[in-house]
Amino acid sequence: MAKAIDLTGQKFGRLTVVERLFERKNYSATFWLCTCECGKTDLRIRADYLKKGITTSCGCYRTENNAAVQTKHGLSRSDEYRIWRGMLDRCYNPNAENYPVYGGSGVAVCDEWKESFEAFYRDMGPRHSPDHTIDRRENDKDYSKDNCRWATPLEQSNNKAKK
Numbered sequence: 001m002a003k004a005i006d007l008t009g010q011k012f013g014r015l016t017v018v019e020r021l022f023e024r025k026n027y028s029a030t031f032w033l034c035t036c037e038c039g040k041t042d043l044r045i046r047a048d049y050l051k052k053g054i055t056t057s058c059g060c061y062r063t064e065n066n067a068a069v070q071t072k073h074g075l076s077r078s079d080e081y082r083i084w085r086g087m088l089d090r091c092y093n094p095n096a097e098n099y100p101v102y103g104g105s106g107v108a109v110c111d112e113w114k115e116s117f118e119a120f121y122r123d124m125g126p127r128h129s130p131d132h133t134i135d136r137r138e139n140d141k142d143y144s145k146d147n148c149r150w151a152t153p154l155e156q157s158n159n160k161a162k163k
Contacts, residue, residue: 007032007047013056014038015045036060075117079127083134084113084120087143107136110144124148135159 007017014037021031021044030047036058049055075081090102091109101107113120123145124134135151136143137159151159 005047007050010050012050013053014061015043015050015055015057017050075121079130080121080124081117083127084117087134088114091143108142110142113143113145124150 006020008019010017012034015034016037018033018035021033031044032047032050034043034045034050035041036043038058038060040058040060043058045055087109089096090098091107092103092114093099094103096103108114113123127133127150129152131152132150133153133156134143135149135156136147137149138147139159141147
């Protein structure tokens, strides 16, 4: 078996190698004790994971990156975001309860809104009250800036498709 290369003091991403730990007899990997830039210590990492770039932090990078992605607009838990997701589901998810009435009958969402909650929120703004929901002014047209408004249940019921 080849002699392990000494990794002591080397940096791999956010990890710094402190010392070699052990080799298991039935396991061909060498483990190294590492510390992370975030302050975590006592991390036992396989040498090949370090060298191949598989492990580059204690997990702090992934946590930070996920937080940045999820807080792009800071409204992912808002009613407006829930309404936007519901609109997309009705139009594009065949498993959604109301899909047959919306997407199944050809109703779509304009490309800008389909691709971006921020664009939807910029155009619609916040709901006027918890009673307001999204409404298409003309039911034979798609969801878009020019065809949508926040409406009360009464306004919605007065705007039902004529049968």
